[in-house]
Amino acid sequence: MSAQKLLERTFNFAEGELLLINKPYKWTSFDVVGKIRNSLKPLKLKVGHAGTLDPLATGLLILCTGKLTKQIDTFQAEDKEYTGTMILGATTPSFDMETVVDQEYPLTNLTEEAIYAAAAPFTGDIQQYPPAHSAVKVNGERLYVKARRGEEQELRLRFVSVPVFEITRIALPEVDFRIVCSKGTYIRSLVSDFGKHLENGAYLSKLTRTRSGNFFLEDAFEVTDLVEYLKNKREAAAAEQADTNIQ
Known part of the structure; x- marks a missing residue:
């Protein structure tokens, strides 16, 4: 999925988001989880994946955040x-x-x-x-x-x-x-x-x-695109808060 698609999405990570990620070569599944979790700071949210991929494998990795992590087993059970x-x-x-x-x-x-x-x-x-x-x-x-x-x-x-x-x-x-x-x-x-x-x-x-269940690799985000998007959102929120404090 292109970076432009990210700009068209509205996320609610606390309530729960299902994120489709294209896992890079030689990354572990836990590397991806850690990268996204760190990008969501200072929010203290649960982030988990539904189905491990070996480090040398690439492709679709399903991540769940917030309350949606309770459904990880359901997503993981899909073919x-x-x-x-x-x-x-x-x-x-x-x-x-x-x-x-x-x-x-x-x-x-x-x-x-x-x-x-x-x-x-x-x-x-x-x-x-x-x-x-x-x-x-x-x-x-x-x-x-x-x-x-x-x-x-x-x-x-x-x-x-x-x-x-x-x-x-x-x-x-x-x-x-x-x-x-x-x-x-x-x-x-x-x-x-x-x-x-x-x-x-x-x-x-x-x-x-x-593919995993009804989710497809062609709809997945690149890790770098998602991390950059979250970084920009944090910086924009911080700038807005700074303006509010000045006023």
């Missing part, structure tokens, strides 16, 4: 849509580009027909393990913290739904895809399992959340 790119012929411990390649496989045995067909077993109701490098908590500590210490953990299977898993482009080693999935689905795990199904390897190189 999600993603587009992304996987790299075939290699694996990484984190199933994405956070860690370096640890094993490589030849691509000579892969055909486009086999790649397209490999999406079918991962469509519908499926089971998957979360990545060892994930934000899932075990005994109060996130798995990625344990993984970075080299500790092995017993991962629990989770049931998720993937109504749509569509291969949209093949240019080996890159394969593009579009996925619609339920809350709690790990795209990294899906990609890793996809590679195993091909008796090969795969890891996630790019991921963008394009």
Whole structure:
């Protein structure tokens, strides 16, 4: 969404606002929350997000402020849509580009027909393990913290739904895809399992959340635009208050 659209909006952050944000690459979801919360000072408001995005992912992040934070679980429960790119012929411990390649496989045995067909077993109701490098908590500590210490953990299977898993482009080693999935689905795990199904390897190189429920990335604000807008609003309010005091 353009910066101009911000000027056409009237916000009531205390009563509650739902903000659609395009999360930047390498920002954590909590980075975005912190940035917006700081921009709302001196108001002491609750700000939370409805559905974590990995730091290396981009796209739609829903933020709620004020009284609307009570509805975060409702927004978080909605299905999600993603587009992304996987790299075939290699694996990484984190199933994405956070860690370096640890094993490589030849691509000579892969055909486009086999790649397209490999999406079918991962469509519908499926089971998957979360990545060892994930934000899932075990005994109060996130798995990625344990993984970075080299500790092995017993991962629990989770049931998720993937109504749509569509291969949209093949240019080996890159394969593009579009996925619609339920809350709690790990795209990294899906990609890793996809590679195993091909008796090969795969890891996630790019991921963008394009939709969450009835909310779309195309309607999202850029973080910098929203922060600048809030800064200007604060300065305008301070100037108005100063004029009032002088009078």
